[in-house]
Amino acid sequence: MGQPVRILHILGNTQLGGAESRIMDLYRHMDRSVVQFDFVVHSKEEGYFNEEIRKLGGRIFRVPRFRVLNYFSYCRAWKKLLQEHRDADGRSEFHMIQGHMTSTAAIYLPIARKCGIETTIAHARSAGVDKGLKGILTRFLRRNLSKKADYLFTCSELAGISVFGKKAVDQGRTRFLPNAIDCQKFAPDPLVREKIRRELGIENCYVIGHVGRFHYAKNHEYLLCVFAELVKRKTRDYVLLLLGEGSGMEDIRILSRELGIGDKVYFLGNKSNVNDYYQAMDYFVYPSRFEGMPGTIVEAQTAGLRCLMSDTICKEVIATELVTTRSIREDPGLWADEIEQHLQYQRSSRVDEMKELGFDVHGQAVLMTDFYTKEKLLLISPMLHQGGFERVCITTARLLKPYYDVSIVIFDDADIAFDIRGLSIINIHLGVRNGKLAKMTNLMRRAVRVRKLKQRMKPVIAYSFGPSANMVNALSKTSLTSVFLGLRGYQDVADDPKMKLYVRKADRIICCSKEIEAIVQEKYGYLQTATLYNPYDAEGITELSKEKVTDLPWKMEDEDRPRILIGVGRDDPIKGFWHLIKAFYLVQKEIPQMRLIIMGDGSFEQAKSLVSELQLEQKVYFPGVRKNPYKYLAASEMFLLSSYTEGFPNVLVEAMILGRPLISTDCRTGPAEILDHGKYGILVPDMGDTEDYSGATISEKETCFAEKIIEVLKDSERQKELSELERKRAGEFDYDSYVDNLLKLCYNESL
Structure with missing residues (x-):
């Protein structure tokens, strides 16, 4: 067996945080004989996950923290690191670089490309920035990030807009990758619940829970105000469990005492067995100012907990009816009202449901292995509403997944009638336009966007379904991607102007019947044809x-x-x-x-x-x-x-x-x-x-x-x-x- 491909992940540090935990969950479940992870961190400290990374076969490299004034030394550090890991022909030992630290990704990703790393990825994991000067600087550094990376991963649409800009999202540049967890670990377990509650001495209490670092984004101040309102009402013997660490912890501890609830708030710090503590909780409250996609909400739902979160958090995380949202601009008493309306509910496992929705890390490990190792293939369909060639497109994507990393490009996501779970869908947001001039303009805009996708993704084949998709595929032809055009009916071959374009641009014309193939060959003299009957799942x-x-x-x-x-x-x-x-x-x-x-x-x-x-x-x-x-x-x-x-x-x-x-x-x-x-x-x-x-x-x-x-x-x-x-x-x-x-x-x- 050959050597695994190595993927270089970029982080601020490897402490116990949300993004770090999600990456490690993925790393543990990868087939490391096929894909191996290495890490670059911007910290001298020994991180929480460092020992485990080394045991799993990963390496940890360090660069200095970016401080604006050290811009040139920061760039030199990156060049030195990446040049040390090239062979004699200038090829990097890293197959891809994936930047989770997006504040400086616009600096290090172009350097990585110059140093021989073929594929660059920027991964948006947060839908906001810190307040003050630091936030302003982060926005400035990210302003052209969408143009500096081949792939733009995002855990939610809000995170994608925040990091890459609305234009990049609307153009279909972003690829949605939910924060996945090991779902089975969070299945409700009465014995673990009893054990944790007994250890904490809260057997007869109603437990409100929160998991997250003590940081401005998490809005612990508001959480304490909500909890203080609950305690004041005395409808239950309430306690609040806070898991996590951070520079703001002491301020929150002081505030809890000022609010008169210090004896009811448990500061538990970081826990390697955080899944056990979800068992002890009765209600999960998350009033964040901003988030990417909080894995904690995914974990809480999997554990069967009712959740109340702020309406600033992305809607993609709402996978079940257990989640309710409210505004953090409201009086905390209204949050307390919401909680008290749902104190009694039937708690049950949501493991199977969350797995089916794509939140399980085992499935994501397979998807990412495909992405890291397989050749890319694009399928192009105008929409995915109910229709013959749309069904063939979806079926083709599923059938080719064992052989290629498949993405489907669509022009509009209205009225999707098919099950697209587990498929990579790229929506370029250029739906139908009325009027000849508008249609022509729309066609050219579609072709430009798809051409840019081809240039960045470098698929070996782009296979289109339907006349409008064929036009876009033909007009967006690039030197590295073979153009396969699918003819679905007699009307396709009867359109002379389009067919003349097709035979000039296509590397292969795939016909759905032998009669159509014969017309293409005889009428247009084009011989790179084939008949491929539609597939059916009897x-x-x-x-x-x-x-x-x-x-x-x-x-x-x-x-x-x-x-x-x-x-x-x-x-x-x-x-x-x-x-x-x-x-x-x-x-x-x-x-x-x-x-x-x-x-x-x-x-x-x-x-x-x-x-x-x-x-x-x-x-x-x-x-x-x-x-x-x-x-x-x-x-x-x-x-x-x-x-x-x-x-x-x-x-x-x-x-x-x-x-x-x-x-x-x-x-x-x-x-x-x-x-x-x-x-x-x-x-x-x-x-x-x-x-x-x-x-x-x-x-x-x-x-x-x-x-x-x-x-x-x-x-x-x-x-x-x-x-x-x-x-x-x-x-x-x-x-x-x-x-x-x-x-x-x-x-x-x-x-």
Whole structure:
């Protein structure tokens, strides 16, 4: 096995603090045969964690504390340190440098890059600065930090804005990395609770808790005022546990005596077993002036404690209903009121919940190992609302995580319909704009931002999904990143100006069907193409389909229960929903108990108008977007596709996985290839692209569509045959085949 990559972490010191504790939690859980940490500290003192760092295989280097007047000697110290750790070719032994001390990161990160460290990271962990001259100086030193680092990590949006500026956050430069803990250590334990309370002599007391260093940011003065108000009310025998140390501790001790609560406030200092002390607490109070993302609130929630924190703290830390916020500008008595309203509550473990939300250090260790060691890959999608190529994008990200450090770039985060937990999402905040000039300007702004991301992140591949994402990917091409453009439908290849740009810029054009690939090769003479069928999670789809549908407007328990047909797709002319509605009109005349669901994103105003004209309001249901569409497919007797053009319609395969008999138009690209020209399902002639939302006319092809539906509905043996054939064919579109083929393309191999 080769040597581990070494990551150089920059801190003020290695004492027992919030950021230091989070880094050490991560370090303990890393596979240190793959990734090893070293540290630079700005202190001569022997830190709390130094001995453990050395035992884990890390090294500790020292540079002088920055004091403005020593600017040049500070720079020389950094150059000397980093030059001593280069080989003969000038390559640094450190793979990356990660600056948690951001006040001077704009100084040492550029020096690190000049000394051969390839990747620089600035990590924002606080959403404020000290008061006075020190705070002013910190803001000054950070003013250009976003331009000095390749990656901008932040524990919260507030921390990102505070350290890197709102512009960097809006441009999608920051990467969210929550403060993670070893969740299992904080699971409620009655025996530990009893032991700690007995040791402190507080067995019968109601315990208010706080964990944090004695510093201006933590606002201990306000906490004591809240606690004094509680004591004065005498509703419980209250005590306050304060864990932590710091220069302000003695002032707070004096204030507690002045407030007459000195005998009820326990100054416990730093504790290596802080998790045990959460067990002894009944309520956690945190009135900070500013924070990045307080790991203590994460710990308290995991331990099942109710928490009251200031509304200046980032909302990302609110993972459960246990947390309430109030303003520190309010009278402390209102905080006391809030606490007393929730003195009685059922305390239970939140370990599984916090793990699922990404706050567990075991999962974060895997993510960071990927980041530190794997090649980067960008996926680009305009949005992540419910849609075919958006689903493929999300699935691709999850399937490629074992092989690459994957990030998804989106233009807008509105209406995200997919589970994105555990995925790196970069939102560049450039959503849809109306008007030709605005659209053109927006396109160029998107391309500039994505190009900057590519230049800083250095991904080996950028793979885009959908026309607008393809344009941005092509226009943002850089020399170090291969451009993969995904064509999702016939409309993509029919757009000559875009296709001419694509064939000039693309390193690979990935098509969703062989017919589309053939058009690209024959019409545009571009041969670096491949067909990659969309992947499907048959097991997951089947499991989700078992969920009961409860919102249908029809009574499904009646003996003469409705029989349901379903069509799925966004409100778009290409879906041909006027054909479907007219065909359904004929079907329900023949079989009155038939009902129709049209599910998808959009207003469907014209479709609803046609439904009304044909007096079908009681028989056609428009549920809109649903996060679990599969239960509606499973509740239906037949799936119908009426499009006049498609790429590779995902919902067709999803219906096949569930064994729903289906009838589809033989439209341009997609259905015929999926159904092998009718071998695995029924194809009817394309009914045309001329929109006709008038109920007065029903075409011959629409009548033919209706007749075929009726024929299958009346033949149970035919339905069973179709169901078996479709399930068999759907098995060919599995995850393994998709991953194998996509990796071949990534490695520049032929399919």
